[in-house]
Structures are given as C-alpha cells and as structure tokens.
Amino acid sequence: MERIPSVQEEDVVAFDPNAGETTSSSTASANKCDACTALCCQYITQEIDTPKTKDEFDVLLWQISHRGVHVFKDCNGWYLLVQAPCTHLLPDNRCGIYDVRPAICREHSTEGCERDVAIDAGCELYFQNYAELDNYCRERFKRWDQRFEKKLKKQKKAKKNKAS
Ligand code: SF4
C-alpha cells in the first residue's frame, strides 16, 4: 500500500444530492461509496525507515503493542498502519470537511479501494500484533531473546566504573 485513503473528490460530488448531474462512471463510484462505511477513512498509514537491527525491531514491537497499530511491508517499503477513524467522518459516513479536505483524500481512487481489496492484500509482510512480529523477529535474528544482555552488561559496567 502506498497511500492514506480517503473519499475521492469526484465521487463525493457524484453522490452529493446537491451536486446536480453526474457522469455514469462517477455515479457508479458514488453508489459504491454511498453503500460503504467509509472504510478508507478508518485508518492512516505512515512510511517508516526500513528496520534492520534488533534495536529497530524492538522499537517496532513497542509500537505494535499499542491497540490499533499494525506494521506492514509492501513493494514501497515499511509502514505503520494505525486504525483510527478520521475525526471529520460524519455519522452518515460522509466527510465533514469536504471542501477543504487534504489532497491525499482527494486523490484516493474508488478503483481497487478498500471495499474491493483487503488492506493486507499484496503486502509482503503484515503484522497485526505483538506476537506475529515477535515470531518474525525470532526467525530473523539469532539469539533474539538475548538482545538485552549486552546492554545490561554495559550498563552494569558503567555503573561499576562510576562507583569506583
Ligand atoms: S473504501 Fe472505497 S467505496 Fe468505501 S468510501 Fe472509500 S473509496 Fe468509497
């Protein structure tokens, strides 16, 4: 995945009862959105640096430990996905700031959108929780469970040096 989803501008116009006549394709998209619970407005994604080290994966484990946070990798790189409905979403699943909504919302297409394709479809890796990512780390790194030992030793040594 490469974008933060939203309701597409032309499509919103198409299903806006005040918008007047629409094209058949935009009407089709409008109908599609009209029957949808605004799946594309329910989460955000944020690209992150490719994690490589144990420390970096350890940070990801902390992040994914928070409710609604997922981690995935697709052909564009690594991302955090945060399940958090947009605060501008109205009870009827329309955009409450339609006229000034962000560009990324305007650019989102109804074609192949979240209503058609699962969020994790096409992802090389998709982790929904701590356990899934932790298992991946265990396979990827030798001595994953011992990753804190070196740091603890250093800390102990520093403490000892300070005391003497
Ligand atoms: S997920 Fe697709 S169908 Fe649903 S509101 Fe967004 S663009 Fe429209």
Ligand code: SF4
């Ligand atoms: S600003 Fe509007 S279109 Fe964009 S995510 Fe929020 S509700 Fe959806």
